[in-house]
Amino acid sequence: MIDTLTVSTTGPGLYDFTQEAHNFVSEAGASEGLLTVFVRHTSCSLLIQENADPDVQTDLNSFFRRLVPPTDDPSMHWVRHDTEGPDDMPAHIKAALTQTSLGIPVSDGKMVLGTWQGLYLFEHRDQPHTRQVVLHLLG
Amino acid sequence: MIDTLTVSTTGPGLYDFTQEAHNFVSEAGASEGLLTVFVRHTSCSLLIQENADPDVQTDLNSFFRRLVPPTDDPSMHWVRHDTEGPDDMPAHIKAALTQTSLGIPVSDGKMVLGTWQGLYLFEHRDQPHTRQVVLHLLG
């Protein structure tokens, strides 16, 4: 079973889609299997991260912005790919440092996520985007 | 087939569970399939890395500690999530930079690991923890 989830983003940060993935697994009706989550873009990515304190998400975003600043920052003078804006090449780098696909076992009809784990799309671009996340269940 | 492996950790570093994963695949008795390894936490992670020279593991740990120091280091003044100790938010960041799930094909009843590849839980917290690693075989 396969479906495509659309996530609308309005700037850098983490967007929770745990509930949507949970619903997909429920509707698939499989007791055991493997959920694969795949994002069809190279300037955003996927993360499994803490869902309790929103500061964790803020700090994650801050860390990646400090590690890979926009290309109008002098420290990024070496970047060649800069025609799509100062946030574009850093977005590709941040995507390379995180995940494009995630595999999550399903048992007793549920993802085996830990108590504090949520599923996030990690947007790296400044402008609003419509992102496609493929949900695929094999079992 | 699914099972949960418990890994006891005593501070930051890599903990080898290759043999336990090998045993799981053997007991499952599947000739062909896909092993998914999934860690149910957001302050430790998974790595496939060199199993020959222990210095590689030491250096990996050193690199991540230098890239993401404890939050009582002045360079980390921007962190908001600091109530769970100076090692907590860095642990989430290091987990984001590495893996929460791994997919490993199984062929002829064995994981297709290269000669020098081992499976590791990468602990990022200072205090002892009991970590749950889900092993899931589909095939």
Added chain:
Amino acid sequence: MIDTLTVSTTGPGLYDFTQEAHNFVSEAGASEGLLTVFVRHTSCSLLIQENADPDVQTDLNSFFRRLVPPTDDPSMHWVRHDTEGPDDMPAHIKAALTQTSLGIPVSDGKMVLGTWQGLYLFEHRDQPHTRQVVLHLLG
């Protein structure tokens, strides 16, 4: 179905194997399923990245070289594992920061890659290498 792809590399950078993966999926003849790509080494890795502007690949390589310089750079004085050359330990670190395995859903007989997504082996060693990439289809 499983196959091993050989990728010959001649120094650091991204090597596109999207077409080879596409051919493998076509020959497998499966309409729906999951492709797992697994690299059997710890000093190179896998990336899904933009396939349009070659400068993106150059910049990705530059970023990782700046983040993790060769160990004859003074900033890397703390590295212990240096007997296999100044590019070896950085290669392990860059592999840890990117991917060893990728899961890509297959639908209607094709990988669900986005328009701008290509599959790359990311070589981190200076000398020529012959790399093994396992392609595995379940479905």
